[in-house]
Amino acid sequence: MSKAPKSAMKEDLRSLSGAERAAIIMLSLGEDHSAQIWQMMDEEEIKEISQVMSNLGSVSAALIEKLLVDFVSQMSGTGSVMGSYESTERLLGGILPSDKVGAIMEEIRGPAGRTMWDKLANVNETVLANYLKNEYPQTVSVVLSKIKPEHAARVLGALPEEFALEVVQRMLRMESVQKDILDKVEQTLRVEFMSNLARTAKRDAHEQMAEIFNNFDRQTETRFITALEERSRDSAEKIKALMFTFEDLSKLDPGSIQTLLRNVEKDKLGLALKGATDGLRDTFFSNMSERAGKILRDDMEAMGPVRLKDVDEAQMRMVNVAKDLATKGEIMIAGGSAEDELVY
Numbered sequence: 001m002s003k004a005p006k007s008a009m010k011e012d013l014r015s016l017s018g019a020e021r022a023a024i025i026m027l028s029l030g031e032d033h034s035a036q037i038w039q040m041m042d043e044e045e046i047k048e049i050s051q052v053m054s055n056l057g058s059v060s061a062a063l064i065e066k067l068l069v070d071f072v073s074q075m076s077g078t079g080s081v082m083g084s085y086e087s088t089e090r091l092l093g094g095i096l097p098s099d100k101v102g103a104i105m106e107e108i109r110g111p112a113g114r115t116m117w118d119k120l121a122n123v124n125e126t127v128l129a130n131y132l133k134n135e136y137p138q139t140v141s142v143v144l145s146k147i148k149p150e151h152a153a154r155v156l157g158a159l160p161e162e163f164a165l166e167v168v169q170r171m172l173r174m175e176s177v178q179k180d181i182l183d184k185v186e187q188t189l190r191v192e193f194m195s196n197l198a199r200t201a202k203r204d205a206h207e208q209m210a211e212i213f214n215n216f217d218r219q220t221e222t223r224f225i226t227a228l229e230e231r232s233r234d235s236a237e238k239i240k241a242l243m244f245t246f247e248d249l250s251k252l253d254p255g256s257i258q259t260l261l262r263n264v265e266k267d268k269l270g271l272a273l274k275g276a277t278d279g280l281r282d283t284f285f286s287n288m289s290e291r292a293g294k295i296l297r298d299d300m301e302a303m304g305p306v307r308l309k310d311v312d313e314a315q316m317r318m319v320n321v322a323k324d325l326a327t328k329g330e331i332m333i334a335g336g337s338a339e340d341e342l343v344y
Contacts, residue, residue: 023053028064031091054088117146125151129158141170142185210242217312244333246315249322250280256331257287263321268314270300275311
């Protein structure tokens with residue numbers, strides 16, 4: 001998924017870097033007028049400006065006027081320009097071959113950083129370790145010698161112990177690395193690791209839509225799912241499979257249910273269970289003390305009739321609390337088998 005653009009740009013002209021100035025100018029000139037300038041740049045310059053451009057966000061007219069006095073009349077009509085991944089890719093597409101544009105944009109979509117080693121510093125240690133454990137120990141020792149010690153320590157800790165010890169020994173014996181070897185390692189990381197990382201980071205549209213559907217009330221969700229089934233049954237089934245609903249709380253293990261109970265407001269719990277199936281109610285009551293269960297049943301009885309809208313909101317609240325706890329690693333959301341586990 002594309003990174004969201006920054007909400008605001010610097011307003012002081014003196015605080016802009018050369019790359020930021022160049023990016024704003026190229027965006028302001030547009031595809032036609034900037035084409036010849038792009039062609040005069042080398043690949044590293046294009047990458048640097050593209051990286052900055054894709055993260056500019058909104059640039060105020062006042063700042064544009066300071067940079068492009070000669071074009072005030074043209075630019076002040078629009079008020080601003082928007083630097084995003086899409087506008088950057090579209091602009092580059094008019095002046096560079098598609099495969100080159102794809103390579104540049106994939107690198108931009110990867111972790112932030114000017115050099116490969118800067119980018120690696122922003123990769124989660126577990127993700128990096130999972131990749132490096134399949135490489136030669138000598139290659140891994142070169143990589144770890146180029147990143148910050150605190151990051152290297154976390155990566156070593158995530159590697160299999162025997163393999164990590166072999167890497168440590170290689171690092172202890174390692175002399176200065178020849179430039180051609182370093183270049184080869186860097187190229188391998190760029191082609192095999194960073195490009196795959198950028199591709200897997202793009203979020204599936206069905207996953208994103210499932211999260212939106214999760215936040216519908218029950219009637220709206222049913223209405224949209226039914227309408228979508230008529231137009232694209234395949235898409236509707238994919239979304240339903242990715243959704244985590246209130247009824248899915250029945251799949252939680254006893255420890256996770258007890259953790260959830262401790263984190264949900266008691267009034268919301270009673271309201272949510274008013275609209276639950278008998279099976280799901282029993283699941284929750286069986287994980288409470290007899291006294292707590294009796295108090296909750298009495299509270300639910302005292303509520304009398306409740307609005308469906310209020311029940312939906314309470315159930316949605318419980319689902320969101322469960323997701324938050326799963327994200328923190330405090331509970332595990334899983335289905336009937338390990339393959340059904342949902343990771344958030």
